[in-house]
Amino acid sequence: MAANRTRSQTVTDDIRELIVQGELQPGEHANEQPIAERLGVSRTPVRTALSTLASEGFLVYHPNRGYFVRRFDLSELMDAYDVRATLEGLAARRAAERGLSEEDEAAIRAALADGDRILTKDTFEPDDLLPYRAMNMAVHGTVIKAAHSARLEQAIRSAQNMPLLSDRIILWQDLPILRRSHDDHHRVLDAILHRKEWRAESLMREHVYYAGLNLQRHLRQYCGHDDVIQPEAWRDVLAS
């Protein structure tokens, strides 16, 4: 399925990576010709890619002037986490209302066990990052899937269309915070299984919102006084 990727789609991914990696600096004008040459294609797929990325929120479009890399400051980051927290809270509530399928419950339990295993050790090794991230994405993704709302899924996905906002972001420097965060995961599952809608919603909301606060605290040291988030600020957070 979807084995047939068109060139515009790969170009979209390439340019998105250029933005996230900071090769296209915030505020910069995205010139079509140079990008096309750099990626070895014509302007056409570049144009459709830019249009897509603009609708995803990475670029802003000015008619007859082209696309500019969107610049974010810390307050916008928190606004976005606010939206994401609210929507994931809704997802958790809906999951609690409907209940989990057997597969979904099994998937979350397996992920939770993975997280437990990683966190029982005394230190968090760099090698733990990828499995932990996979665990995190599995938990959140399964809860969202269990909400059974394509519209909600789309809204959450588009709320993550911003550097530093996705559930791939893991701040692993502080082990106690990580443990507390994973404890949230356990409680969310418990709330969903016991059909405690309100508890599931508020737990998930706080869980995501605090991740935003934590990230903000981590990023502030990288930001100038204007609070504009520079690409180098998230290099270490993204890892690979």
Place this chain on the structure above:
Amino acid sequence: MAANRTRSQTVTDDIRELIVQGELQPGEHANEQPIAERLGVSRTPVRTALSTLASEGFLVYHPNRGYFVRRFDLSELMDAYDVRATLEGLAARRAAERGLSEEDEAAIRAALADGDRILTKDTFEPDDLLPYRAMNMAVHGTVIKAAHSARLEQAIRSAQNMPLLSDRIILWQDLPILRRSHDDHHRVLDAILHRKEWRAESLMREHVYYAGLNLQRHLRQYCGHDDVIQPEAWRDVLAS
């Protein structure tokens, strides 16, 4: 500002209208050439327009096969209202947390007075529809604006990218429901002014959610047993 509209943008609006008006039927394949000829342009602006409309959620894209008009059923409509209700609740809460500017408060008060004037009469005339709709959009728009979050605004806007979901939709057939709905507006303002965050959030959430329920009830008679929403079902709701 924005006086310079490009051809792709007008074509986007045209095609969106074709979809909403049902000239492009749900599930139908959006052929580029016929649309281009019909609108008197080449395929290029049509293609960018289709791409935009797909990202807005009106179309779905299949690589190498083109764009198809998205079909909605009643449950998807309610899912979307669920998202919109949650997000507008968040907006109301944020507005309550920050407080209203003088202009915003004045705008809402003026709109509420308009609504009061329309609803004190014994009947709701067709001529009342446009002013009432304007009032409704003013109230919701101002609350959203007062939340001071561009990200939230965008999320709410994209949650409305679906026929029948916008705040332009007014079901005026039932006057008591309309009165109750407008009473909600008063209470939301009261909650925001008194900084009752939780009250503002839950009031707005219920206010929007109930509008969805009401619309669903209204639409069910037009739908077949498969609950697919047919374009003719919303002709009378949209008015002009």
Place this chain on the structure above:
DNA sequence: CGGCTTATAATTGGATACAATCTTTCTTGC
């Protein structure tokens, strides 16, 4: 007659060419 393969037509994806718009620079007049 039905299912499979193959050939043909239709449609989308991408590249190139041209037109419209914007940006920059240079000139001119005060």
Place this chain on the structure above:
DNA sequence: GCAAGAAAGATTGTATCCAATTATAAGCCG
């Protein structure tokens, strides 16, 4: 010297052309 305007350059927007892919129809074999 500076401001306003005009011309040149650069960049986006649109149209057209060709290639790649998919959908459709015809032919073939069981």
